[in-house]
Amino acid sequence: MESAESAISCRQVWKLFGPEPRKYLEAIPAGHTYADISGDGYIAAVRDVSLEINRGEMLVIMGLSGSGKSTLVRCLCRLIDVTGGSVRVEGQELADLSERQLIELRRSKMGMVFQSFGLLPYRTVLENVAFPLEMRGQDHHARRERAMEVIKLVGLDGREDYFPRELSGGQQQRVGIARSLAIEPDIWFLDEPFSALDPLIRREMQDEFLRLQEMLAKSIVFITHDFDEALRLADRIAIMKDGAVEQCDTPDKIVLSPATEYVARFTEDVEKSRVVHAKVLARPIGEGAATGEPIDGEKTVRQLARQLLEETRSSIPVTDGRGELIGVLRKSDALEVLFGG
Amino acid sequence: MNIAPTETLRSDFRFDDARIGQFIIAAAAAVALLRFQLPESLVRPPDWLVLPFADWINAAFGFIKDDLGFIYATRAFASIVEWFLDVTGNLLYGRNRWPRIGPLPWTTIAVTAAVIGYALNGWRLALLCGGTFVWIALMGQWKWAMETLSVIVVAAPVSALLGIALGIAAWRRQYVERIINPFLNIAQSLPHFAYMIPVVVFIGVGPKAGAIVTMIFAAPPMIRMTLLGMKKVAPEIVESGKMCGSSGWQLLRHVRIPSARTEILLGVNQVIMQCLAMVVLASFIGMPGLGQKLLQLLQGLKIGRSLEIGITIVLIAVMLDRCSKAWVVKQPKHFERGTPWYARHWILVAWAALAAGTVALSLAWPLADQIPRKHALTVSREADFLVDWFVRLVDPVTQWLRGFLIRFVFIPMRDAYLWLPFVSVLAFWFGLGWIVGRWRSALVCLGFFGMIAMSGWWDRAMITAYMITFSVLIAVAIGLSLGIWASRRESRAKFALLVCDTAQTFPSFIYLIPVVMLFGVNDVAAIGAVITFALVPFTRYTIEGLKGTPSELVESSAMCGASYWQQLWKVRFPMALPTIAVGLNQTIMFSLFMVIIAAFIGTQDLGQEMQRALSSTDVGKGLVLGFCVAFMGLMADHLIMKWSDSRKKALGLN
Numbered sequence: 001m002e003s004a005e006s007a008i009s010c011r012q013v014w015k016l017f018g019p020e021p022r023k024y025l026e027a028i029p030a031g032h033t034y035a036d037i038s039g040d041g042y043i044a045a046v047r048d049v050s051l052e053i054n055r056g057e058m059l060v061i062m063g064l065s066g067s068g069k070s071t072l073v074r075c076l077c078r079l080i081d082v083t084g085g086s087v088r089v090e091g092q093e094l095a096d097l098s099e100r101q102l103i104e105l106r107r108s109k110m111g112m113v114f115q116s117f118g119l120l121p122y123r124t125v126l127e128n129v130a131f132p133l134e135m136r137g138q139d140h141h142a143r144r145e146r147a148m149e150v151i152k153l154v155g156l157d158g159r160e161d162y163f164p165r166e167l168s169g170g171q172q173q174r175v176g177i178a179r180s181l182a183i184e185p186d187i188w189f190l191d192e193p194f195s196a197l198d199p200l201i202r203r204e205m206q207d208e209f210l211r212l213q214e215m216l217a218k219s220i221v222f223i224t225h226d227f228d229e230a231l232r233l234a235d236r237i238a239i240m241k242d243g244a245v246e247q248c249d250t251p252d253k254i255v256l257s258p259a260t261e262y263v264a265r266f267t268e269d270v271e272k273s274r275v276v277h278a279k280v281l282a283r284p285i286g287e288g289a290a291t292g293e294p295i296d297g298e299k300t301v302r303q304l305a306r307q308l309l310e311e312t313r314s315s316i317p318v319t320d321g322r323g324e325l326i327g328v329l330r331k332s333d334a335l336e337v338l339f340g341g
Numbered sequence: 342m343n344i345a346p347t348e349t350l351r352s353d354f355r356f357d358d359a360r361i362g363q364f365i366i367a368a369a370a371a372v373a374l375l376r377f378q379l380p381e382s383l384v385r386p387p388d389w390l391v392l393p394f395a396d397w398i399n400a401a402f403g404f405i406k407d408d409l410g411f412i413y414a415t416r417a418f419a420s421i422v423e424w425f426l427d428v429t430g431n432l433l434y435g436r437n438r439w440p441r442i443g444p445l446p447w448t449t450i451a452v453t454a455a456v457i458g459y460a461l462n463g464w465r466l467a468l469l470c471g472g473t474f475v476w477i478a479l480m481g482q483w484k485w486a487m488e489t490l491s492v493i494v495v496a497a498p499v500s501a502l503l504g505i506a507l508g509i510a511a512w513r514r515q516y517v518e519r520i521i522n523p524f525l526n527i528a529q530s531l532p533h534f535a536y537m538i539p540v541v542v543f544i545g546v547g548p549k550a551g552a553i554v555t556m557i558f559a560a561p562p563m564i565r566m567t568l569l570g571m572k573k574v575a576p577e578i579v580e581s582g583k584m585c586g587s588s589g590w591q592l593l594r595h596v597r598i599p600s601a602r603t604e605i606l607l608g609v610n611q612v613i614m615q616c617l618a619m620v621v622l623a624s625f626i627g628m629p630g631l632g633q634k635l636l637q638l639l640q641g642l643k644i645g646r647s648l649e650i651g652i653t654i655v656l657i658a659v660m661l662d663r664c665s666k667a668w669v670v671k672q673p674k675h676f677e678r679g680t681p682w683y684a685r686h687w688i689l690v691a692w693a694a695l696a697a698g699t700v701a702l703s704l705a706w707p708l709a710d711q712i713p714r715k716h717a718l719t720v721s722r723e724a725d726f727l728v729d730w731f732v733r734l735v736d737p738v739t740q741w742l743r744g745f746l747i748r749f750v751f752i753p754m755r756d757a758y759l760w761l762p763f764v765s766v767l768a769f770w771f772g773l774g775w776i777v778g779r780w781r782s783a784l785v786c787l788g789f790f791g792m793i794a795m796s797g798w799w800d801r802a803m804i805t806a807y808m809i810t811f812s813v814l815i816a817v818a819i820g821l822s823l824g825i826w827a828s829r830r831e832s833r834a835k836f837a838l839l840v841c842d843t844a845q846t847f848p849s850f851i852y853l854i855p856v857v858m859l860f861g862v863n864d865v866a867a868i869g870a871v872i873t874f875a876l877v878p879f880t881r882y883t884i885e886g887l888k889g890t891p892s893e894l895v896e897s898s899a900m901c902g903a904s905y906w907q908q909l910w911k912v913r914f915p916m917a918l919p920t921i922a923v924g925l926n927q928t929i930m931f932s933l934f935m936v937i938i939a940a941f942i943g944t945q946d947l948g949q950e951m952q953r954a955l956s957s958t959d960v961g962k963g964l965v966l967g968f969c970v971a972f973m974g975l976m977a978d979h980l981i982m983k984w985s986d987s988r989k990k991a992l993g994l995n
Contacts, residue, residue, distance in 0.1 A: 079580050099589075107586030118581030122599050124675060131595070132585035161675040179585070189584075 006088075007187050007219035008053040008076055013085035015071050015243075018042035021083045034242035045071040046082075047243035053187075058213065058220040059248075062230040062266075063240035069223050072240070073189055076221060077110055078102055089187065107136040111180030115192040117172045119164040119179075125151065126160040129178045136183070150178040153212070170201040177212070188218040195225065206232060227266045231255070231275050239263050252280040256337075273302040273338045281334060282318040282327030294319045297326055301337045308334050358779055365772030373765040384762040391797040394968075395961030402542060402960050415543040422556075423549045425495045430548075433494075434487035444487070446703035446710040447478040449696050454660075456692040462667035469663060473656040481717025482631070482653050489620055489630035490657070492548060496555040497616045501609050503556065504563020508608075509593075511564065512571040521564065528561045530930060530974035532937040533619060534951045535967025537626050541958045551620060551628030559615035563608040570604025571597060603669060610665035617658055618848040622938065625955060631657075635850065639942075644728045644858050645721035651854045655847055662846040728858055735859070743865045750811070751864060758807040763794050766803075770976065778983045789976040793969050798947060802969050805936055805946040809973070812871040812932045817925065820876050824883025824921075825909065834884050841881040849874055849938055857942060867939035875932040882924025886917030916992060922985040929977045933970050 014025055018041055028037070037044045045068045053059045063069040074080045076087055078094045087094040089105065097105065111132075119128050126147050133143035151160050154174040164172050173193055180188065193209075194202040206229065213220065224230050230237045231251045238248040239262075247259035255275045258264040279297030294317035295304055308331060316329045376384060405411045430436035435444030455471030477486045511518040536558050537550075544550040574597050582596035598605070624632035631654055638647035676685050683690050703710035732739075767790055774786035793802045827837035856869035890913045898912045940948025947966050954963035 074580075077584065079583060103586050103588055106584055110584060112581065112584040114577045114581050116575070116577050118575075118577040120578065120582075120596065120599065122602065122673060124673075131582075135586045135588075135591055135595075161678065163673060163675060165672070166675070176581075179581075183586075 006052045007055050008087065008089050010076065010087045011050050011085055013046055013049045013075055013087060014083045015046035015075055015080065016042045016044055016083045025084045044243045046075060049245050051238060051245065051248060053219055053221060055219050056217045058222060058233060058235045059238060060222045060224060060230040060234035061238045061240060062224055062227060064225055067240040068243035069240050070191055073191055073221055073223050077112060077189055107132065107183060109186050110189065111183065111185035112189040113176045113180045113191065113193040115195050117176045119172060119175055121164055124161050124163055125156060125175050128164065128175055129182050131179060132183050147182060150181050153181065154178045169197050170205060173197065173205060186219060188220045190220065190222045192223050192225065194229065209233070231270065239266070252276045273305065274300055276301050276337050278304060278318050278329055279320060279326060281337065282329050285325065285327055294325065295329065301334050304334070305338055308338070359776050362772045362776030365775060366769055369765040369768035369772060372768065373761055376760065376762050379762055383764045386763050386794040386799050390795055392795050394796060394965045398964050399961035402539070406543065412543060419544045419549050419553060422495065422552050426491060426548055426552055429491035429494045433491045434484050444711070446699055447474065447483055447712065448699035448703055448709045451475055451478065452695045452699050453692065456688060456695065458664060460688045461664050461671060466663055466667060470660050473660045476656060477653055478712050479718050480649055480653065481712060481714045481719065482650065483712065485631045485634050486653060486657070489632065492552045492555060492620050492628070493613070493616045496552045496559065497613050500556040500559040500616065501563050501612045504560045504608060504612065505567050505605065508564045508567025509571060511568050518568065525561050525564060526975060527971050530971040530978070531967050532934055532951065532970050533558065533622050534625070534937060534955055535963055538955055538958060538960050538963035541626055542960050546627035548628055550626050551623035554623055554626065555616050555619040558619045559612045562611040562615060566604045566608030566611065567601070570601030573604065574600040606669040610662065610669065613661050613665050614658070614846055617661060621654060621848045621850045632850065639853060639857055645725035647854055648724050649719065649721055651851050654851055658846045658848060659843060732858065739859050743860055746865055754807050754811060755804060758803040759800060763799060767791060767794065773980060777980050782979065782983055785979050786976050789972040792972050796965050796969050798950065798966060798969055801947045801950055805970070806973065808868055808871065808936050808944065808946060809929065809932050812868055812875055813928055815872050816875040816879055816928055820879030820883055823880045824887060828884045828887035834888055837884055838881060841877050844877045849935055852935065853939065853942065862942045864944055867942055867944050870939050871932050871935040874935040875928045878927035878931055879924045882927070883921050886920030887913050889920060890916045919985040919989040919992065919994065922981050926978055926981040930974050933974050937970060
């Protein structure tokens with residue numbers, strides 16, 4: 001099932017904390033729950049997780065605190081070693097890399113943004129952003145130039161000689177983002193990047209982030225505890241609880257058909273029409289004739305609401321982004337999403 | 342509802358841990374009361390219990406020194422240190438050694454100090470630094486002060502680097518930490534003199550021995566602070582460093598050490614202050630400088646002159662402390678793009694100009710170069726006159742106090758301590774340990790005090806113990822009242838904390854000057870010095886404890902209608918107790934240090950024996966005495982910290 005497309009693929013990844021995790025993992029009986037493992041004196045921070053992150057895709061890992069999402073992302077970049085299972089980054093088994101190779105991989109392919117920024121307080125913005133370039137030994141001039149480029153990209157030009165303490169939280173996180181982008185990574189890890197910010201700033205940073213992603217098209221692993229943030233940003237969402245992934249799917253699918261009761265508790269209060277796109281509701285063309293002006297499948301039901309209410313047809317043709325017909329939307333389905341939930 | 346009250350009482354009585362401890366203490370008291378019925382071997386430690394530790398230590402030292410040839414290593418190290426001392430000695434006071442360009446004009450040094458002060462924290466610090474050196478020069482103490490400083494300039498960096506290296510080693514390897522930790526515990530409670538004797542054995546006496554003992558003495562706090570700083574680096578900073586592709590060495594050099602900057606620089610501050618304290622005391626092993634001068638003047642009862650030197654030492658202490666603390670909080674400053682280098686480094690430029698100016702001035706005008714003694718000012722005559730007048734004024738009081746204390750307090754108390762059978766003393770500590778921390782603490786206490794009994798210095802130790810008890814009691818009484826008084830108003834508290842902070846930077850030796858002035862050279866003066874010295878930390882922690890009560894507790898009790906005093910006794914005091922206990926711990930440590938130092942103005946305790954061991958360079962005896970003092974301190978530390986921790990847990994303070 002491994003495709004050439006995936007940037008990261010992890011199979012049956014386990015991370016146990018306890019006295020002898022490896023030995024315990026081998027002996028662990030099937031069907032042992034999180035509570036059972038705790039009873040044996042181990043903490044299952046990550047429990048049998050298998051995920052694919054495709055090239056250019058943004059996977060958001062969502063979970064409450066203690067759900068293991070931060071541990072999982074640290075397994076994906078080998079800030080911590082997994083207890084069992086395999087993590088492959090662009091086809092390379094992460095656990096097989098030597099310390100040297102791992103550092104090389106981080107210097108060339110990975111960038112990471114941290115919740116509390118992780119900036120070096122005694123370095124200026126410029127020196128912070130240039131830090132990864134300095135680590136891989138680029139000369140002074142080249143790293144300054146590249147650092148200025150990314151600083152401009154995140155809109156901090158003019159502040160490059162400031163120290164982190166002289167910046168607001170939002171600006172500091174821009175520095176964090178710029179630093180993680182300095183080496184032009186293929187894979188971008190963001191560990192709750194906006195959680196430490198005020199709601200208004202958070203919103204602004206999310207927009208900024210979407211703009212960057214549109215421009216850069218990286219493979220992204222984004223961690224959050226905020227379900228709304230996940231819905232806003234994600235191509236796919238993986239919802240974690242007690243170290244295991246409860247459901248991993250597109251936002252539309254998660255909202256429309258939550259796999260477990262736990263997931264349903266999150267989706268309950270979500271206004272579904274803002275999340276669900278017309279293309280997801282479209283049925284195959286055979287089911288009911290549809291004629292006339294089609295609607296854009298890339299729009300959410302909410303965006304189509306006025307048009308739908310005024311619509312006289314019971315079935316409406318749906319096109320994809322390029323204008324090709326992909327199916328038929330039943331008005332009743334759409335209204336169910338709009339008013340039913 | 343007829344429940345007999347006695348029934349309730351009886352059912353309440355449980356034979357818990359505290360009861361067992363109380364029972365043991367009661368038994369100890371009972372044994373003490375039966376003293377005259379006891380066999381002699383239970384009253385004084387019997388001969389078979391006393392082990393010849395001193396001989397063993399001497400044998401071990403002899404083996405290391407001669408058989409292993411360690412003396413060559415220490416001699417080699419000493420000659421390296423001596424080379425550095427020659428350089429700083431030449432520059433600062435014109436010692437006739439390479440590079441033979443000194444002595445630098447005093448004006449140049451004063452200007453340099455002022456610029457450093459300005460760079461660290463602006464005009465006021467510049468004034469303090471420059472002013473200190475002007476005072477030294479004008480009072481004709483230049484040579485002595487430079488002798489002292491030339492050692493600090495060498496010892497402090499070496500000690501700091503040594504401490505940082507060991508601290509990082511301890512942080513990297515758990516087993517190193519586990520090995521180092523008990524050594525640090527003992528090292529930090531060992532009195533100053535205990536360090537000197539081994540150094541005298543290996544290095545001899547004089548400036549280089551003084552420098553080396555200073556280095557060793559000042560390193561432990563640096564190790565502690567480095568270890569603390571390295572452990573405290575936020576995991577996210579380390580992770581971000583790793584994700585930026587740092588190798589292990591890059592991570593240490595660029596991420597971890599700079600992130601631990603605050604703690605490391607606080608360690609440097611402690612190193613500098615410890616260096617100063619030790620360098621002054623090192624006069625006992627022939628270290629020239631301010632300490633030696635002060636020692637001579639004090640012994641000659643030349644109060645006016647020793648006051649002058651005391652002021653110099655205090656000024657140097659405050660200057661060094663303020664500068665190194667300013668360095669801790671100093672943040673790098675950013676300049677706009679395109680600022681030229683001389684604007685970025687204008688302080689450096691200004692310094693170069695001023696230094697060149699003063700050098701030129703000193704060539705034209707000799708008094709700007711050196712101030713010879715005949716031109717120096719002195720206020721000693723006036724000071725002597727004033728002091729004389731004051732001493733005569735208070736003489737009836739001090740005379741009476743001295744007589745009263747010696748006759749009705751010290752002698753009875755000392756006799757009582759000596760009268761106590763050693764088994765009941767041991768049982769008392771065992772019981773107290775039991776109350777605080779059950780088996781473990783009981784055995785720790787028994788171990789520490791048992792070692793003292795086995796050392797053969799029981800009587801001396803009990804004399805030290807009585808002096809400590811008395812001093813600590815008085816210091817606690819005064820400190821508590823001062824603390825309560827000061828914590829009532831914010832402005833008072835700030836002032837009192839400032840005074841305490843400043844007083845804590847003074848080398849312990851300084852505290853002897855006023856008491857010698859008032860009481861002369863005797864027991865009362867010694868205890869007076871101990872009380873003054875030990876008072877400082879207690880006052881400080883009391884204020885901090887009382888002020889640190891969570892504000893919601895203060896507010897809620899105010900809304901319950903508590904008056905100020907009710908609030909103090911029922912809310913703030915209980916909450917502050919764990920903090921105050923930490924203060925008590927320091928008070929005991931400080932008293933132990935001071936009692937030993939004060940020995941040279943006449944006490945008959947462990948300190949006096951320590952002085953004798955120092956003058957006869959008897960390592961074994963000196964270290965055994967040092968350990969006796971250290972063990973007393975460590976036992977008190979264990980009991981108090983254990984109690985304080987459990988109290989903090991119970992109160993939900995972290």
